[in-house]
Amino acid sequence: xxTESHPILEIDHITKSFGKNTILSDVSLSxxxxxxxxxxxxxxxxxxxxxxxxxFLVMPDKGTISLAGHTVNPSNKRGLCTHRRQVGMxxxxxxxxxxxxxxxxxxxxxxxxLGMKKxxxxxxxxxxxxxxxxxxxxxxxxxxxxxxxxxRVSIARALAMDPMVMLLDEPTSAxxxxxxxxxxxxxxxxxxxxxxxxxxxxQIGFARSLADxxxxxxxxxxxxxxxxxxxxxxxxxxxxxxxxxxxxxxGGE
Amino acid sequence: xxxxLYIQNEVMPALMQGSWISILLIIPSALFGVxxxxxxxTLRIYGHPVVKFxxxxxxxxxxxxxxxxxxxxxxxGLPRMGIYLSPYWASVVAFxxxxxxxQSEYIRGALLSIKQGQIAAARSIGxxxxxxxxxxVLPQALRRALPGCGNEIIYLIKYSSLAYMxxxxxxxxxxxxxxxxxxxxxxxxxxxxxxxxxxxxLATWLLNTLEKRFxxxxxxxxxx
Numbered sequence: 001x002x003t004e005s006h007p008i009l010e011i012d013h014i015t016k017s018f019g020k021n022t023i024l025s026d027v028s029l030s031x032x033x034x035x036x037x038x039x040x041x042x043x044x045x046x047x048x049x050x051x052x053x054x055x056f057l058v059m060p061d062k063g064t065i066s067l068a069g070h071t072v073n074p075s076n077k078r079g080l081c082t083h084r085r086q087v088g089m090x091x092x093x094x095x096x097x098x099x100x101x102x103x104x105x106x107x108x109x110x111x112x113x114l115g116m117k118k119x120x121x122x123x124x125x126x127x128x129x130x131x132x133x134x135x136x137x138x139x140x141x142x143x144x145x146x147x148x149x150x151x152r153v154s155i156a157r158a159l160a161m162d163p164m165v166m167l168l169d170e171p172t173s174a175x176x177x178x179x180x181x182x183x184x185x186x187x188x189x190x191x192x193x194x195x196x197x198x199x200x201x202x203q204i205g206f207a208r209s210l211a212d213x214x215x216x217x218x219x220x221x222x223x224x225x226x227x228x229x230x231x232x233x234x235x236x237x238x239x240x241x242x243x244x245x246x247x248x249x250x251g252g253e
Numbered sequence: 254x255x256x257x258l259y260i261q262n263e264v265m266p267a268l269m270q271g272s273w274i275s276i277l278l279i280i281p282s283a284l285f286g287v288x289x290x291x292x293x294x295t296l297r298i299y300g301h302p303v304v305k306f307x308x309x310x311x312x313x314x315x316x317x318x319x320x321x322x323x324x325x326x327x328x329x330g331l332p333r334m335g336i337y338l339s340p341y342w343a344s345v346v347a348f349x350x351x352x353x354x355x356q357s358e359y360i361r362g363a364l365l366s367i368k369q370g371q372i373a374a375a376r377s378i379g380x381x382x383x384x385x386x387x388x389x390v391l392p393q394a395l396r397r398a399l400p401g402c403g404n405e406i407i408y409l410i411k412y413s414s415l416a417y418m419x420x421x422x423x424x425x426x427x428x429x430x431x432x433x434x435x436x437x438x439x440x441x442x443x444x445x446x447x448x449x450x451x452x453x454x455l456a457t458w459l460l461n462t463l464e465k466r467f468x469x470x471x472x473x474x475x476x477x
Contacts, residue, residue, distance in 0.1 A: 057373050077381070085379025095374035099393045099469050109378035112388060143471020154374070161378050 014063035088158030148179030271427030290356020315354035359401030
């Protein structure tokens with residue numbers, strides 16, 4: 001369907017080691033505009049590191065990353081900052097700036113990085129907060145918000161930078177069960193709005209309903225890759241299905 | 254009655270003048286010391302290895318040399334190299350640089366306490382390292398460093414008395430002169446001590462006010 005066009009993000013043969021530990025070995029992935037890919041797999045399998053290498057929060061040892069046809073040069077600091085602001089990142093631990101209100105958290109990137117006027121940035125920030133359902137919490141500080149609210153603010157903060165791709169690193173893993181839903185529904189809306197996303201998660205049900213493609217990562221490699229229908233079909237003899245059924249037993253999903 | 258007149262007519266005017274000199278020593282030394290501390294701590298953590306080495310060397314040197322020796326070098330040593338500092342300026346330079354070295358450690362600790370996650374988040378929206386430090390790390394770290402930095406300022410108020418060793422006659426110097434002339438050591442130095450206590454109380458109050466002013470909602474101290 002979408003495979004004819006050029007991929008918006010292309011990750012080519014990425015390798016990363018910390019000391020003697022190889023965390024990623026020769027990982028490649030390409031994603032079309034509007035596509036949603038969900039990475040699942042055991043902890044320590046390299047999901048998080050993989051996402052972080054995509055926006056160079058972790059520098060890959062080898063391999064290249066291209067965004068919208070433009071290959072990123074890791075030694076060009078200015079270019080890296082440009083690349084990072086075009087790639088939104090959502091963290092498991094939210095990582096809001098604790099000294100700023102929700103509104104200021106969303107605003108600061110637009111003012112300091114994009115050079116927007118304060119009033120324009122405030123308007124846009126309010127719009128993004130409204131989109132994630134937190135208009136009324138704009139003047140609250142992170143310590144006054146619930147986990148789910150913090151994660152939604154962090155999504156608004158990323159969206160305000162107009163990213164071409166969003167990377168979500170287990171966005172609901174640090175949340176109380178009753179708060180997962182509100183964050184999932186924001187992510188679902190993003191997907192419906194056509195946002196290109198790569199998400200690591202342990203919520204198999206969520207992954208199944210959202211993903212265009214599931215990527216199973218283990219020991220730093222992509223082991224399996226395919227649509228949820230194929231990988232998770234009843235009776236499919238895939239590592240993915242095996243892993244998911246084990247998670248389901250523990251998590252009761 | 255003699256006692257009272259002596260205190261009123263001789264001790265108080267001299268000590269007032271001495272207190273004024275002390276305050277003029279303390280304020281610029283404290284401000285410059287904090288600036289040196291912020292600058293050196295930031296460079297020691299985020300700077301180029303060469304800058305980091307220079308920062309470490311600064312802290313080692315200025316915490317390592319006794320303050321009195323530093324004062325002597327600034328006042329008696331520099332003229333040998335053709336640089337003449339007045340007693341006042343030699344004292345301010347010595348206090349500020351020494352205080353800065355101690356401040357550097359309080360601030361370094363606070364900088365290290367800011368979670369890496371927030372730094373990653375700042376980088377992920379395109380902040381440069383400099384922007385990350387200035388807009389995300391320092392505003393939080395300075396709040397955390399405030400009690401420690403205040404402690405150093407209070408200590409500075411008292412070690413400013415060393416200035417009289419290089420003939421900058423401040424509060425302690427005036428006290429020494431008065432007491433040597435009248436032999437009323439107990440009376441004079443008790444009053445000198447009380448003046449320092451007042452200065453420290455004032456500084457404590459100011460620092461508490463600052464701390465309250467910059468408290469982040471949700472981080473207040475809740476008392477049971």
